[in-house]
Amino acid sequence: MSLLITNIKQLIQVHEYNTTIVMGSDMKNLPIIENAYLYIENDTIIEFGDMKDCEGFDAETTIDASGKLVLPSWCDSHTHIVYAGDRTSEFVDRINGLSYADIANKGGGILNSAKKLQDTSEDVLFEQSLKRLNELIAMGTGAVEIKTGYGLTVEAELKMLRVIKRLKQESLAVIIPTLLAAHAIPEAYKNNKQDYIHYITEELIPKAAELNITNYIDVFCEDGYFDINDTDAILKAGKTYNLQPKIHVNQFNILGGIALGVKHNALSVDHLEELNDDDIKALKGSGTMPVALPGCSYFLSIPYTQGRKIIDSGLPLAIATDYNPGSAPSGNMNFVVGAACVKLKLTPEEAINAATINGAYAMGISNMYGSITRGKKANLIITKPMNHYSEIPYAFAHNPIDQVIINGQLL
Numbered sequence: 228m229s230l231l232i233t234n235i236k237q238l239i240q241v242h243e244y245n246t247t248i249v250m251g252s253d254m255k256n257l258p259i260i261e262n263a264y265l266y267i268e269n270d271t272i273i274e275f276g277d278m279k280d281c282e283g284f285d286a287e288t289t290i291d292a293s294g295k296l297v298l299p300s301w302c303d304s305h306t307h308i309v310y311a312g313d314r315t316s317e318f319v320d321r322i323n324g325l326s327y328a329d330i331a332n333k334g335g336g337i338l339n340s341a342k343k344l345q346d347t348s349e350d351v352l353f354e355q356s357l358k359r360l361n362e363l364i365a366m367g368t369g370a371v372e373i374k375t376g377y378g379l380t381v382e383a384e385l386k387m388l389r390v391i392k393r394l395k396q397e398s399l400a401v402i403i404p405t406l407l408a409a410h411a412i413p414e415a416y417k418n419n420k421q422d423y424i425h426y427i428t429e430e431l432i433p434k435a436a437e438l439n440i441t442n443y444i445d446v447f448c449e450d451g452y453f454d455i456n457d458t459d460a461i462l463k464a465g466k467t468y469n470l471q472p473k474i475h476v477n478q479f480n481i482l483g484g485i486a487l488g489v490k491h492n493a494l495s496v497d498h499l500e501e502l503n504d505d506d507i508k509a510l511k512g513s514g515t516m517p518v519a520l521p522g523c524s525y526f527l528s529i530p531y532t533q534g535r536k537i538i539d540s541g542l543p544l545a546i547a548t549d550y551n552p553g554s555a556p557s558g559n560m561n562f563v564v565g566a567a568c569v570k571l572k573l574t575p576e577e578a579i580n581a582a583t584i585n586g587a588y589a590m591g592i593s594n595m596y597g598s599i600t601r602g603k604k605a606n607l608i609i610t611k612p613m614n615h616y617s618e619i620p621y622a623f624a625h626n627p628i629d630q631v632i633i634n635g636q637l638l
């Protein structure tokens with residue numbers, strides 16, 4: 228199978244050599260070729276260059292992309308798309324003045340989603356999740372991390388993992404599963420958190436590891452959920468099964484979760500709506516990617532992550548949707564790229580780097596995804612006609628996607 232895309236107005240995120248992360252002032256660079264071609268064989272990028280050098284390709288399919296841009300598909304490194312039903316009633320409660328914490332304290336929030344998920348059959352959960360996955364692919368996402376965490380029992384968490392496995396089998400998109408082992412404390416353990424942590428470390432993690440579906444572990448490190456000591460214990464237990472941390476930290480409070488994540492060699496630390504200088508210091512020189520989730524800040528009306536400060540400190544930054552029923556019910560990476568510019572004060576170049584190569588890094592796949600590089604997988608977006616990539620974040624809430632290619636296949 229071979230595919231040639233010709234007359235590309237701008238071929239974006241082109242790297243001759245295999246770049247796997249961009250950080251600090253380098254995030255301002257977004258290498259492009261104007262009036263370009265791209266040649267794909269099977270699922271792999273084989274060649275690209277200036278249109279005037281496009282000779283000798285005998286492709287089975289040719290797409291004329293005149294007036295359109297081509298870029299790597301979005302790499303969404305933080306989602307919770309396997310959930311049951313929705314939480315629209317809590318949305319209305321928040322409009323009427325309740326906070327996210329108020330709702331959680333009266334048994335809503337994550338506990339509400341857990342109850343719904345426990346009561347939903349595996350097949351129905353799969354169908355609901357597949358629909359969300361297909362919607363986000365149509366919006367340009369080609370690689371996506373999916374967390375568990377709405378199970379809160381071994382049985383329901385394993386059900387979530389099996390659903391993620393089926394999504395992987397069903398979909399062309401790259402799916403990176405994460406065991407969100409500690410997301411909330413179930414009602415039955417309300418006055419006995421240590422027993423629940425024991426249940427997580429001694430039962431859930433070993434049984435989840437047995438399924439061999441995930442390489443990553445997550446904890447919601449936050450006041451009212453899991454503190455630093457709990458998080459430390461759970462990450463240590465994960466390490467014995469070779470699960471690398473990708474953790475929820477600093478969403479509402481600074482507990483020291485960033486430094487703890489770095490200590491445990493976390494691949495990413497996500498949220499960071501609250502951030503201090505010690506957090507920035509902890510990240511310096513580490514291999515841990517800070518991940519901002521502007522859709523969550525938008526939906527909950529909480530502060531936006533200081534993306535500008537993170538990048539100006541010389542660090543890398545990734546952006547992701549956090550698609551979930553409670554704090555960010557949207558998988559639209561185009562919106563996230565726009566919000567990163569408007570609210571995090573990233574330039575379009577920085578936002579596109581954050582949503583492609585750095586998003587791929589935050590899933591451990593940037594050696595094969597996230598840039599236009601010979602030998603990398605052909606996961607691509609062809610945009611609607613536009614003059615410049617800055618129009619993607621500029622025209623907020625529009626749909627810039629014309630076609631999506633995943634693993635060399637035109638969807």
Ligand SMILES: N=CN[C@@H](CCC(=O)O)C(=O)O
Pocket residue numbers: 307336337340447475478523549551552553554555
């Ligand atoms: N903060 C923790 N987890 C999710 C939200 C979970 C929920 O409200 O259902 C998040 O990343 O925002």
Ligand SMILES: [Zn+2]
Pocket residue numbers: 305306307475549551
């Ligand atoms: Zn999340």
